[in-house]
Amino acid sequence: MSKYWSKLVTRLEPYVPGEQPQDQQYIKLNTNENPYPPSPKVLAALKESIDGSLRLYPDPNSSQLKQAIAEYYKVAIEEVFVANGSDEVLAVTFQAFFTNDKPLLFPDISYSFYEVYCKLYDIDEKRVPLDADLSINLDHYSIENGGVIFPNPNAPTGKALPLSAIKKYLEENNKTVVVVDEAYVDFGAESVIPLTKIYPNLLSIQTFSKSRSLAGSRIGYAIGNKSLIEALERVKNSYNSYTLDKLALIAGTVSIKDTDYFQKTVNTIIATREETITQLQALNFSIIPSCTNFVFAQHNSIDAETLYMQLKASGILVRYFKRDRIDNYLRITIGTDNEMKTFVQRLNELIP
Amino acid sequence: MSKYWSKLVTRLEPYVPGEQPQDQQYIKLNTNENPYPPSPKVLAALKESIDGSLRLYPDPNSSQLKQAIAEYYKVAIEEVFVANGSDEVLAVTFQAFFTNDKPLLFPDISYSFYEVYCKLYDIDEKRVPLDADLSINLDHYSIENGGVIFPNPNAPTGKALPLSAIKKYLEENNKTVVVVDEAYVDFGAESVIPLTKIYPNLLSIQTFSKSRSLAGSRIGYAIGNKSLIEALERVKNSYNSYTLDKLALIAGTVSIKDTDYFQKTVNTIIATREETITQLQALNFSIIPSCTNFVFAQHNSIDAETLYMQLKASGILVRYFKRDRIDNYLRITIGTDNEMKTFVQRLNELIP
Numbered sequence: 176m177s178k179y180w181s182k183l184v185t186r187l188e189p190y191v192p193g194e195q196p197q198d199q200q201y202i203k204l205n206t207n208e209n210p211y212p213p214s215p216k217v218l219a220a221l222k223e224s225i226d227g228s229l230r231l232y233p234d235p236n237s238s239q240l241k242q243a244i245a246e247y248y249k250v251a252i253e254e255v256f257v258a259n260g261s262d263e264v265l266a267v268t269f270q271a272f273f274t275n276d277k278p279l280l281f282p283d284i285s286y287s288f289y290e291v292y293c294k295l296y297d298i299d300e301k302r303v304p305l306d307a308d309l310s311i312n313l314d315h316y317s318i319e320n321g322g323v324i325f326p327n328p329n330a331p332t333g334k335a336l337p338l339s340a341i342k343k344y345l346e347e348n349n350k351t352v353v354v355v356d357e358a359y360v361d362f363g364a365e366s367v368i369p370l371t372k373i374y375p376n377l378l379s380i381q382t383f384s385k386s387r388s389l390a391g392s393r394i395g396y397a398i399g400n401k402s403l404i405e406a407l408e409r410v411k412n413s414y415n416s417y418t419l420d421k422l423a424l425i426a427g428t429v430s431i432k433d434t435d436y437f438q439k440t441v442n443t444i445i446a447t448r449e450e451t452i453t454q455l456q457a458l459n460f461s462i463i464p465s466c467t468n469f470v471f472a473q474h475n476s477i478d479a480e481t482l483y484m485q486l487k488a489s490g491i492l493v494r495y496f497k498r499d500r501i502d503n504y505l506r507i508t509i510g511t512d513n514e515m516k517t518f519v520q521r522l523n524e525l526i527p
Numbered sequence: 528m529s530k531y532w533s534k535l536v537t538r539l540e541p542y543v544p545g546e547q548p549q550d551q552q553y554i555k556l557n558t559n560e561n562p563y564p565p566s567p568k569v570l571a572a573l574k575e576s577i578d579g580s581l582r583l584y585p586d587p588n589s590s591q592l593k594q595a596i597a598e599y600y601k602v603a604i605e606e607v608f609v610a611n612g613s614d615e616v617l618a619v620t621f622q623a624f625f626t627n628d629k630p631l632l633f634p635d636i637s638y639s640f641y642e643v644y645c646k647l648y649d650i651d652e653k654r655v656p657l658d659a660d661l662s663i664n665l666d667h668y669s670i671e672n673g674g675v676i677f678p679n680p681n682a683p684t685g686k687a688l689p690l691s692a693i694k695k696y697l698e699e700n701n702k703t704v705v706v707v708d709e710a711y712v713d714f715g716a717e718s719v720i721p722l723t724k725i726y727p728n729l730l731s732i733q734t735f736s737k738s739r740s741l742a743g744s745r746i747g748y749a750i751g752n753k754s755l756i757e758a759l760e761r762v763k764n765s766y767n768s769y770t771l772d773k774l775a776l777i778a779g780t781v782s783i784k785d786t787d788y789f790q791k792t793v794n795t796i797i798a799t800r801e802e803t804i805t806q807l808q809a810l811n812f813s814i815i816p817s818c819t820n821f822v823f824a825q826h827n828s829i830d831a832e833t834l835y836m837q838l839k840a841s842g843i844l845v846r847y848f849k850r851d852r853i854d855n856y857l858r859i860t861i862g863t864d865n866e867m868k869t870f871v872q873r874l875n876e877l878i879p
Contacts, residue, residue: 177754179704179728181626183762190764192587212579221577221774227564229743229778232736235544259611259770266766270647274533295622295765352531376531384584391581391773402529410535412542413647414618418611421743422573422774426581 186294194492202517204508205492207330207359207469209388211443211511213426214436217389220429221422233424235416240427244396247431248368253401257427258411259418261358261382261395266292268324268378268397271406272352273298277321282311284501286326286356305329305500309463309471311336313344323348326356328364331496331506333465335364345374352403354378361386361441362448363466368398375400385468386441387430394419394427444468448509454519458526469508471501477526479503485525491518538646546844554869556860557844559682559711559821561740563795563863565778566788569741572781573774585776587768592779596748599783600720605753609779610763611770613710613734613747618644620676620730620749623758624704625650629673634663636853638678638708657681657852661815661823663688665696675700678708680716683848683858685817687716697726704755706730713738713793714800715818720750727752737820738793739782746771746779796820800861806871810878821860823853829878831855837877843870 176185194205212218241255248255258264269292273279278299281289293300299321306312309332311325328335345353355367357379367379378399384390397407411418419427430437452462452470459475473479483495483505494506509515528537546557564570593607600607610616621644625631628651633641635654645652651673658664661684668675680687697705707719709731719731730751736742749759763770771779782789804814804822811827825831835847835857846858861867 177727177758179624179755180758181622181624183626184623184758187761187765189757189761190587190768192768206584208584209582211582213581218577218579218581222574225570225573225577227570227740229565229570230561230563230740232558232560232742233745235542259772260767262767262769270533271536272531272533274535291765295762375529388579388582390584393585393769393772403531405541406529406532406536409539409541410647413539413643415612415614416542416544417614417745420611420745420772420775423772 183295183297200490202491202510202514204510204514204518205494207385207467207508208390209385209440209444209468210509210514211388211440213388214430214433216433216436217426217429220425224422224425229421233417233419233421235412237419237424240394240419240424243428243431244398247434248398250368250371250398251401254371254398254404256397256404256407256411257419258395260384260393261356261380262288263418264380264395264397264407265356266295267407267410268354268380269293269296269298271410272354272403273322275321277319277351279322279324280316280318280320281324282329284309284329284332284498286330289324305332309500310334313340316344317347320351322351322354324354324356326358327367328359328362328466330359330467331469331471331494331501331504332463333359333467333469333471334463335466338365338367338370341367342370345370345377349374349376352376352378354380356380358382358385359467362445362468371399375402378403383427383430387437388440389426389430392423392426394423444509447512447515450512451507451509451515451519455522458519458522469506471504471506473504474526479505482525486521489521489525491521535647535649552842554843554862554866556862556866556870557846559737559819559860560742561737561792561796561820562861562866563740563792565740566782566785568785568788569778569781572777576774576777581773585769585771585773587764589771589776592746592771592776595780595783596750599786600750602720602723602750603753606723606750606756608749608756608759608763609771610747612736612745613708613732614640615770616732616747616749616759617708618647619759619762620706620732621645621648621650623762624706624755625674627673629671629703631674631676632668632670632672633676634681636661636681636684636850638682641676657684661853662686665692668696669699672703674703674706676706676708678710679719680711680714680818682711682819683821683823683846683853683856684815685711685819685821685823686815687818690717690719690722693719694722697722697729701726701728704728704730706732708732710734710737711819714797714820723751727754730755735779735782739789740792741778741782744775744778746775796861799864799867802864803859803861803867803871807874810871810874821858823856823858825856826878831857834877838873841873841877843873
């Protein structure tokens, strides 16, 4: 606290970075990174692009990347927004649509950053409880609001809503912007992108960090009606015209075009996930059906915090949330087959 | 305009990107990029770093880059903030220190983004006129304010204040944060960084885009008292924990360590600038003494807009601002010796 801080700063919490211990080699199943490298075509294109042209500013409009995303989803380039990771896309979205006089609605168990953006931008929030089975129930979102955001599939539960439920909700709610945060959608859920042609208040937000193995490049995007995209552009261009650097633009453009590699790695992760679920069930875990690259699991007799600590001591990091309703679950990122084999073996040793 | 936009969006202007014509090869003397490539050590380190680890998130604290910057300037790592270009550093700075009830002071002729940030973050502003000779006069900044920001050297004039003038101002003004935007400081002005040890309300903002030839990598930084830096960290971590991607972090870290290459290219640009000034004076231009990698010049008989158009038609882009008090000046980025030779030849042909 300092006399030089704005009021805004005083209401923000200091950030506690996620667990990245440096003291030994862990099997990292805690941050939902993809266990496979980016497409070899991405790595080759990046290597070729390292030259003196880094002295020049990147394209402020990110046209090539937007065009590649537009082609992939069969939308217009004016329906695509890109920025520095889906976190930045979310931050811009909150400023563009949610800074108004009514509360933003989002699930009580969800992506932890939503409440942080609300604090930063001084947005009223109302957290809507998940159902007892940890499902999002959109019937509870038909109350007065200044906007709606939820992840689909939700995190950290891994549960997805069917497109029909979202469509039904949109039919009845056209007054405010509805954002579906689809960071994990490629691992088994249905994207709302086709619905953006019908509903001008619908925005899909996605990322290259999970299904495209590019967490290190920080590329996120949003797809929606061009008037929503124009609002995002105005906000972004009012603080940083060039949020994606030259190399990130190249990585994203080549990545989205390599559909074969994308499909292959996503399918492998889904297969590993299903195999892992079977093995965890055999070890007396209850698992929420997952449409993501992680599983949310609780053991029928051993408490999650104990297991989390024991796994960590034995060199495996998973994610544990000490938070009401989910404090007996572990969130386990799906790694390679070998990593998951080691993980299940370790559990076999730990569980009597 | 759409019913879904927040009030915030409706007060923002759509962005008009700078002139980047695609129809022919121009000599680009219009965006103050460095004519020399980044250090060969940077390019080599980047090539070596292109591998599967791009699937992992970058270090959210940017520790290696901060450490390298701290060592270069002999400050503590807690006195260094880094983000996605100095534009993002500025945006975070405006939120952290200037969102209060009194007006922010900045020069009436200055970096055009200051007024854009004020609109975005709803900050009152008061533009303080430059003196008749286009100098910043800090005597005019001792009025009630919610903060002060000015570039040193100023842009687009290229004029620098001596450190003694800034020190005198800081002695008398310790109530609000004073930000010195030092994007061009390496080309001949004195940095305030040593003064940040004395004045807890002083912040220096710098960039890798100009003197370090890395505009394509988007790396900016701020140096100041650790309590100011903590405020910047809180704001940044409330909207995007990872604004610098893996490759940008590597480029920045290697670049700041290569002091020989940096000094060599900066000295070359300064020498080219002085030679260019002599030749422009011989062609009847009046030049403001420049401490930057550009010169701000007016011809004694031909108007600037005409010259700008003629140069463009002949394949050379410079910058022209159709703005009160400076609408008879051209801002000319210093390129290579060869580029400046062509530029002067072209002027010789155009000027009767």
